[in-house]
Amino acid sequence: xxxxxxxxxxxxxxxxxxxxxxxxxxxxxxxxxxxxxxxxxxxxxxxxxxxxxxxxxxxxxxxxxxxxxxxxxxxxxxxxxxxxxxxxxxxxxxxxxxxxxxxxxxxxxxxxxxxxxxxxxxxxxxxxxxxxxxxxxxxxxxxxxxxxxxxxxxxxxxxxxxxxxxxxxxxxxxxxxxxxxxxxxxxxxxxxxxxxxxxxxxxxxxxxxxxxxxxxxxxxxxxxxxxxxxxxxxxxxxxxxxxxxxxxxxxxxxxxxxxxxxxxxxxxxxxxxxxxxxxxxxxxxxxxxxxxxx
Amino acid sequence: xxxxxxxxxxxxxxxxxxxxxxxxxxxxxxxxxxxxxxxxxxxxxxxxxxxxxxxxxxxxxxxxxxxxxxxxxxxxxxxxxxxxxxxxxxxxxxxxxxxxxxxxxxxxxxxxxxxxxxxxxxxxxxxxxxxxxxxxxxxxxxxxxxxxxxxxxxxxxxxxxxxxxxxxxxxxxxxxxxxxxxxxxxxxxxxxxxxxxxxxxxxxxxxxxxxxxxxxxxxxxxxxxxxxxxxxxxxxxxxxxxxxxxxxxxxxxxxxxxxxxxxxxxxxxxxxxxxxxxxxxxx
Ligand SMILES: Nc1ncnc2c1ncn2[C@@H]1O[C@H](COP(=O)(O)OP(=O)(O)O)[C@@H](O)[C@H]1O
Ligand SMILES: Nc1ncnc2c1ncn2[C@@H]1O[C@H](COP(=O)(O)OP(=O)(O)O)[C@@H](O)[C@H]1O
Ligand SMILES: [Mg+2]
Ligand SMILES: [Mg+2]
Numbered sequence: 001x002x003x004x005x006x007x008x009x010x011x012x013x014x015x016x017x018x019x020x021x022x023x024x025x026x027x028x029x030x031x032x033x034x035x036x037x038x039x040x041x042x043x044x045x046x047x048x049x050x051x052x053x054x055x056x057x058x059x060x061x062x063x064x065x066x067x068x069x070x071x072x073x074x075x076x077x078x079x080x081x082x083x084x085x086x087x088x089x090x091x092x093x094x095x096x097x098x099x100x101x102x103x104x105x106x107x108x109x110x111x112x113x114x115x116x117x118x119x120x121x122x123x124x125x126x127x128x129x130x131x132x133x134x135x136x137x138x139x140x141x142x143x144x145x146x147x148x149x150x151x152x153x154x155x156x157x158x159x160x161x162x163x164x165x166x167x168x169x170x171x172x173x174x175x176x177x178x179x180x181x182x183x184x185x186x187x188x189x190x191x192x193x194x195x196x197x198x199x200x201x202x203x204x205x206x207x208x209x210x211x212x213x214x215x216x217x218x219x220x221x222x223x224x225x226x227x228x229x230x231x232x233x234x235x236x237x238x239x240x241x242x243x244x245x246x247x248x249x250x251x252x253x254x255x256x257x258x259x260x261x262x263x264x265x266x267x268x269x270x271x272x273x274x275x276x277x278x279x280x281x282x283x284x285x286x287x288x289x290x291x292x293x294x
Numbered sequence: 295x296x297x298x299x300x301x302x303x304x305x306x307x308x309x310x311x312x313x314x315x316x317x318x319x320x321x322x323x324x325x326x327x328x329x330x331x332x333x334x335x336x337x338x339x340x341x342x343x344x345x346x347x348x349x350x351x352x353x354x355x356x357x358x359x360x361x362x363x364x365x366x367x368x369x370x371x372x373x374x375x376x377x378x379x380x381x382x383x384x385x386x387x388x389x390x391x392x393x394x395x396x397x398x399x400x401x402x403x404x405x406x407x408x409x410x411x412x413x414x415x416x417x418x419x420x421x422x423x424x425x426x427x428x429x430x431x432x433x434x435x436x437x438x439x440x441x442x443x444x445x446x447x448x449x450x451x452x453x454x455x456x457x458x459x460x461x462x463x464x465x466x467x468x469x470x471x472x473x474x475x476x477x478x479x480x481x482x483x484x485x486x487x488x489x490x491x492x493x494x495x496x497x498x499x500x501x502x503x504x505x506x507x508x509x510x511x512x513x514x515x516x517x518x519x520x521x522x523x524x525x526x527x528x529x530x531x532x533x534x535x536x537x538x539x540x541x542x543x544x545x546x547x548x549x550x551x552x553x554x555x556x557x558x559x560x561x562x563x564x565x566x567x568x569x570x571x572x573x574x575x576x577x
Contacts, residue, residue: 040491040494184358184518185518186357186562188562189573211491214563214565216566217565241567256492256495259565261565263525264525267525269497
């Protein structure tokens, strides 16, 4: 069976002649799996999510590559059709729930909007569905939360609301962009557990963006490691954490992660030789690519 | 419940730079201002007892809102406690006014979480590091600033650059250089590696470790990340909702946490290893 999401040879650049932001990115997300997208800030993680969702900033241009969702090549669709397909089959859980919610509107309509506008449900059916999902994500007093303004909820509660909203329309793919980065560890653990449970129950595939190798180890089944817009390795998590799998850069990221149980064997800086090697390869690839696209 | 344990140097003659007794801090609750009379107060720090031994790194850990930054700001007297006492090197500084604090400022330095907002964007790195030296009437400010840039492994070439030309890790090095250039008796670090990428975080932690060892710094290191605390700190204070739930030597607090809250914080950290049970087993 083909992958749910199949990205092939994706190249994104800034303007007509600006730097490449994504370099020949290929990645696959299978149905029902959690695929981690890990890398340091600026590596291009969010850019991949934005490309899939068709939300690239106006200054950024897709030069080449195909994105296939459930067998349909998105670039072959018109803008309008693509929007509809993305809206109906994918959803986003953002990093910062506060900025993702309009502070001046009550939570309820913000959750039900998608159901009403994209799936064409009537308001009362959408509201019933939102309440059902609020219950599922263990929001106590769901009716009250539906009528609350975003600032009246805690960070963890806002993230629950957005998780409920993402699952409400039963998308096949959810793009979660650092959904727990802003949370305390104890709340992060609850939210990760919730996302994993919901994902398994609904059979939804997740593209889980994070910079934290600890989070990758706990929630993902497979993982792509990104460096400077390049996928340097794509493996099952077992291979990555077995110690000998994946790219040396991926292993170095794991060893840079602090561990309370091995203080002197963690927090190891990434060896400069690894970074230099990657930069060298990228410069060579850019030069070759530039001959065709400069 | 407060569980107090002897520090590694407790009672062995190692001097405490800070002694904090029954520290209280409350602020008027502006959300609940009544029509008449004073606004009710919210207690942010609720009677803290701790010491900060000279020449050591004391970790302060807890969830957001637990009062870590407030405690730190009381120590360096950016905030005035509303109760209790803070002794710094034998002097009661709890209620000292600005005039009496001024000569002590040099010895009470702070490094911030967000280096960008604490570095003047219009000043060069050299000036940012040298200015506090000049303000404190220290001779050869320029030369000492350059020396500090060497110590944080930026090198003297950086003196002519501006903050916006630097990466996050480089900016944090400038913040560290500015603090250590004064050779202060105490440095407060408030979440200084929290906003950095893991690889940069690892580099800054190695740098801090070396500086602590070379310069015998006394530091309070605030972090919400227990794993980072475990690496750097000699002793650790665990805060929850304005109270200390546990404190003691770092290895002891980590290996055999006496308070369930400490154990819960530890268990919530996702270690970078496969562990199928982690998500679902209760702490
Ligand atoms: N709106 C934008 N316009 C131009 N460049 C951008 C924009 N947003 C991000 N970038 C650049 O694209 C690269 C990838 O950014 P991003 O995908 O946000 O990284 P990540 O999510 O991995 O931290 C970075 O070099 C960043 O500076
Ligand atoms: N200026 C202030 N006015 C009102 N409340 C404050 C103020 N500063 C901090 N607080 C409150 O005090 C508590 C402790 O804050 P803080 O010391 O910043 O915690 P931490 O650094 O552990 O995240 C929080 O609940 C916060 O909302
Ligand atoms: Mg991002
Ligand atoms: Mg703080």
